[in-house]
Amino acid sequence: MAVRIAHRRSNRPQAGRARGRIxxxxxxxxxxSNTISATSVSCDPGLSQPTWSFDALPxxxxxxxxxxxxxxxxxxxxALPATYxxxxxxxxxxxxxxxxxxxxxxxxxxxxxxxxxxIVEHADFLGDSFQLANAALTVQDAEAIVFCGVHFMAExxxxxxxxxxxxxxxxxAAGCSMADMANIDDVEAAWEQILAAVADSPGxxxxxxxxxxxxxxxxxLKAFCGRNGGIVCTSSNAAxxxxxxxxxxxxxxxxxxQHLGRNTARAMGVPDEAMPMWNPALPLGGNSPQALAxxxxxxxxxxxxxxxxxxxxxxxxxxxxxxxxxxIVHPECPAPVVDAADESGSTDYILKAVQGAKEPTTFAIGTxxxxxxxLAAQHPEHTIFCLDPVVxxxxxxxxxxxxxxxxxxxxxxxGRVVNRITVGDDASADARLALERMLAAVPSATPPGGKA
Ligand code: SF4
Numbered sequence: 001m002a003v004r005i006a007h008r009r010s011n012r013p014q015a016g017r018a019r020g021r022i023x024x025x026x027x028x029x030x031x032x033s034n035t036i037s038a039t040s041v042s043c044d045p046g047l048s049q050p051t052w053s054f055d056a057l058p059x060x061x062x063x064x065x066x067x068x069x070x071x072x073x074x075x076x077x078x079a080l081p082a083t084y085x086x087x088x089x090x091x092x093x094x095x096x097x098x099x100x101x102x103x104x105x106x107x108x109x110x111x112x113x114x115x116x117x118x119i120v121e122h123a124d125f126l127g128d129s130f131q132l133a134n135a136a137l138t139v140q141d142a143e144a145i146v147f148c149g150v151h152f153m154a155e156x157x158x159x160x161x162x163x164x165x166x167x168x169x170x171x172x173a174a175g176c177s178m179a180d181m182a183n184i185d186d187v188e189a190a191w192e193q194i195l196a197a198v199a200d201s202p203g204x205x206x207x208x209x210x211x212x213x214x215x216x217x218x219x220x221l222k223a224f225c226g227r228n229g230g231i232v233c234t235s236s237n238a239a240x241x242x243x244x245x246x247x248x249x250x251x252x253x254x255x256x257x258q259h260l261g262r263n264t265a266r267a268m269g270v271p272d273e274a275m276p277m278w279n280p281a282l283p284l285g286g287n288s289p290q291a292l293a294x295x296x297x298x299x300x301x302x303x304x305x306x307x308x309x310x311x312x313x314x315x316x317x318x319x320x321x322x323x324x325x326x327x328i329v330h331p332e333c334p335a336p337v338v339d340a341a342d343e344s345g346s347t348d349y350i351l352k353a354v355q356g357a358k359e360p361t362t363f364a365i366g367t368x369x370x371x372x373x374x375l376a377a378q379h380p381e382h383t384i385f386c387l388d389p390v391v392x393x394x395x396x397x398x399x400x401x402x403x404x405x406x407x408x409x410x411x412x413x414x415g416r417v418v419n420r421i422t423v424g425d426d427a428s429a430d431a432r433l434a435l436e437r438m439l440a441a442v443p444s445a446t447p448p449g450g451k452a
Pocket of ligand 1: 065175178216368394395396397
């Protein structure tokens with residue numbers, strides 16, 4: 001479940017408290033301010049500029065996804081009023097607190113684990129995407145849900161929320177480069193090609209193919225799964241969902257993240273040769289009809305640019321410098337990285353592994369830098385650092401700046417709803433069906449100590 005946050009000063013992460021802090025010349029944490037410090041070693045100089053500098057540009061913005069192509073129709077954020085752009089960090093924090101106090105129970109703020117600290121400190125709930133969507137269900141009286149995360153998360157919250165509740169994304173440019181790697185036209189074209197390619201294969205009473213989409217996908221892809229006997233998965237229940245799909249289908253089409261699909265299926269004994277990749281730019285996805293007929297999992301050609309940064313070499317260096325280090329990576333990392341780590345699991349898994357460590361432990365973690373830095377600050381009894389020595393946050397999570405949060409909240413105080421995210425009724429019903437199938441498939445969380 002998402003963590004409901006009690007807003008007491010002592011609960012705020014205290015940067016610099018961490019016991020056994022890592023040499024900052026080797027491993028860097030993001031500065032606790034509205035931008036990455038100019039003295040941090042970051043992957044992009046744009047991280048030292050205000051977030052709104054990038055709203056008019058056709059890119060995901062600075063950070064891990066900067067080089068990923070932005071779809072032409074991706075939502076853009078209009079200009080943030082100067083009163084927010086010119087305010088200091090302290091002034092914005094005060095304005096957010098005042099607006100939130102004025103709105104009271106009429107608004108709930110959800111914060112993803114990958115959000116910066118100056119957003120998380122205002123969140124009512126902190127969690128991963130599905131935990132936060134479920135958290136939205138527990139606040140039925142709230143008129144507005146402000147989702148400090150990315151676009152697909154706000155869509156999922158809208159699918160699960162009451163129709164009267166407004167789900168708000170503070171910055172419309174906060175998409176997800178991985179989610180954008182699969183779109184409904186390409187998936188429907190792939191579906192037809194695969195069905196035709198396997199039409200002459202012997203049947204066994206199961207569907208020829210079951211679509212499985214990762215939570216990190218657009219609502220119309222979740223709806224596609226709902227319409228076609230498919231299901232949604234998260235990084236913490238992917239094995240249970242794949243098991244559900246194998247019981248009902250001869251094959252699975254898994255999108256958009258190839259790595260989560262591959263890592264999960266490999267752990268279930270599916271050989272690599274039974275997992276062809278589907279490249280939507282190529283006929284038959286770049287495969288022969290026989291390869292598709294022999295497939296157990298057809299993997300979409302998608303990936304997360306944050307988790308793709310982690311390497312086997314980083315793990316080797318961490319082990320050399322910190323003998324006995326416990327290496328945990330997210331299953332969106334490439335398979336060789338998952339193989340080289342001690343454990344692999346979702347953000348919730350990583351959180352519980354750190355919280356559950358009884359002895360002071362050194363952790364090298366392969367997930368987004370904001371979450372790792374927060375864990376380090378909250379657990380001074382452990383030594384915790386990010387495997388990646390360069391500060392490179394998720395470009396789109398980073399777009400949720402306190403200026404946008406202050407703006408959407410003050411607009412609500414004024415009786416105006418801005419940046420509302422809505423999913424059409426038809427897509428919403430089908431997407432809800434795929435989400436409900438996931439819930440019925442009994443989500444499983446791998447206990448710390450194993451590979452997810
Ligand atoms: S961390 Fe990766 S999957 Fe998550 S929102 Fe960012 S780009 Fe998307």
